[in-house]
Amino acid sequence: MKLYVYDHCPFCVRARMIFGLKNIPCEIVFLANDDETTPQTLIGKKMLPILVTDEGEIIGESLDIVRYIDAITGKPTLSDPASTVEAWIEEVSRLIYQLAIPRWSYSDYPEFKNESARTYFTQKKENVFGSFSTLMKESPALIKAVNIKLIDLDQILAALPTTERYSLTDILLYPVLRSLSIVKGVEWPVGLDAWRKRVATDCRVPLNDAIAI
Ligand SMILES: N[C@@H](CCC(=O)N[C@@H](CS)C(=O)NCC(=O)O)C(=O)O
Structure with a gap:
């Protein structure tokens, strides 16, 4: 495949x-x-x-x-997403992408190996999210706001029933938090930090902590 x-x-x-x-x-x-x-x-x-x-x-x-x-491989194993987590994602996504998208455009991802591809991405996203240099200037306030939201998420996750199996909650949430991991200065609450690192290992899609900007 x-x-x-x-x-x-x-x-x-x-x-x-x-x-x-x-x-x-x-x-x-x-x-x-x-x-x-x-x-x-x-x-x-x-x-x-x-x-x-x-x-x-x-x-x-x-x-x-x-x-x-x-x-x-047989019977589907993923259960439905937790509505509390879905609601958190819905509320916080725009804030996260305002932080992540300009940083993506400055990063060495394989899709930006050619400068033409980086320019294509930048023009397309600036049309939707506004100037990247303005978004970078607004970062300190955006990071402050997202850090508060992460404390809420830590509590939401702690309140979910513990289960061995992965669910659509994990499939929806991990990519959003991985997007945020490109941002330097984000404060990960202890439980949430352990969660995202465990999922990263299990799903084999590494976080972007090492290249955070
Ligand atoms: N509903 C689609 C959304 C996928 C999507 O928005 N992909 C973006 C990349 S994050 C894309 O390919 N956008 C077109 C572009 O980048 O030019 C899905 O869940 O697969």
């Missing part, structure tokens, strides 16, 4: 996670961010992740890929 991804992309992390958690082999292909032809040819739009199975089936939505791989 072949999974087309961008390394920075949280939706692609969802898809990468299920292969790691289930120990299913898959070739990960990091596509240049300005390669429009490959995704257009495969699914008719410029969007990743895309899975091409050994049978030639093409699946182009992150959660469809997760569900397909979850079911491939």
